[in-house]
Amino acid sequence: MIVRALGPEALFYRALTPSWAYLPESGAGAAKVGGRFNRPNVEARYLAATHEAALLEYQAESALLPPATVATYRVTAEAVVDFSGGYTAEAWSPIWAEAYCNWKGMAFLEKVEPPSWVIGDLVRQAGHAGILYRSARNPDQVCLVLYPELGDRFKAPVYDPDGLLPRNRDSWRLER
Numbered sequence: 001m002i003v004r005a006l007g008p009e010a011l012f013y014r015a016l017t018p019s020w021a022y023l024p025e026s027g028a029g030a031a032k033v034g035g036r037f038n039r040p041n042v043e044a045r046y047l048a049a050t051h052e053a054a055l056l057e058y059q060a061e062s063a064l065l066p067p068a069t070v071a072t073y074r075v076t077a078e079a080v081v082d083f084s085g086g087y088t089a090e091a092w093s094p095i096w097a098e099a100y101c102n103w104k105g106m107a108f109l110e111k112v113e114p115p116s117w118v119i120g121d122l123v124r125q126a127g128h129a130g131i132l133y134r135s136a137r138n139p140d141q142v143c144l145v146l147y148p149e150l151g152d153r154f155k156a157p158v159y160d161p162d163g164l165l166p167r168n169r170d171s172w173r174l175e176r
Contacts, residue, residue: 001081001091001092001093001123001126001128002081002082002083002085002091002092003079003080003081003082003128004079004080004082005077005078005079005080006075006076006077006080006129006132006144006154007074007075007076007077007155008076009074009075009076010074010075010076011049011072011073011074011075012047012048012049012072012073012075012144012156013047013048013049013050013051013053013054013070013071013072013073014045014046014047014048014054014070014071014073015054015055015057015058015068015069015070016068016069016070016071017029017066017067017068017069018067018068018069019169021069021071021165021166022165022166022167022168022169022171024071024158024160024165025045025148025156025157025158026043026045026148027043027044027045027146027147027148028043030042030043030044030045030046031043031044033107033108034103034107034117035103035145036099036103036116036120036136036145037116037117037119037120037123037131037133037145038117038120038145038147039113039117039120039121042120042124042147042149043147043148043149044120044145044146044147044148045145045146045147045148045156046143046144046145047073047075047143047144047145047146047156048135048141048142048143048144049141049142049143049144050141051070051072052141053135053137053138053141053142053143054070055068055070056135056137056138056141057135057137057143059137060137069165071158071159071160071165072158072159073156073157073158073159074155074156074157074159075144075146075154075155075156076154076155076156077129077130077146077153077154077155077156078129078153078154079127079128079129079153080128080129080130080131080132080144080146080154081123081126081128081130081131081132082132083096083099083131083132083133083134084132084133084134084142086134087099095115095118095119095122096119098114098115098116098119099115099116099119099133100116100136101114101115101116102114103116103117119131120145120147123147124147124149124150127150127153128150128153129146129147129150129153129154130144130145130146130147130150130154131144131145132144133145
């Protein structure tokens with residue numbers, strides 16, 4: 001694995017479902033069904049190096065972009081796995097060749113464990129805060145997954161100097 005420090009305060013972005021924007025530093029949404037590099041019940045915070053990539057990742061396979069709240073994060077991490085250069089046999093164990101597998105099809109349709117979940121497990125077991133990788137939606141873009149369970153190894157506070165993000169779920173209720 002290629003491991004490197006990130007930051008200090010490297011800027012990353014995340015598109016949040018508006019009704020969950022009150023928990024911008026959570027990874028609970030990804031834990032519900034899993035994500036590319038996390039299996040169900042493992043929290044993961046998926047970020048992108050540009051706001052365009054954050055929206056593209058949020059849009060997923062949909063033709064239309066659903067409503068989103070975009071936030072900026074200042075990321076500092078002592079050690080993340082840097083897979084942004086892609087797979088080479090010299091630098092990576094063979095399982096990394098499967099990082100961009102069709103994890104959704106494997107998990108939900110074939111009912112098999114995606115190799116990318118195993119990769120996430122290996123990174124977490126090694127104590128690395130996350131993984132830098134290329135977006136499967138646009139390989140010109142870089143994404144980052146952070147594992148909140150290793151929060152003592154990174155800082156990634158949301159940038160909200162004016163307190164504009166909602167504070168709780170009730171913030172989204174309309175007054176009548």
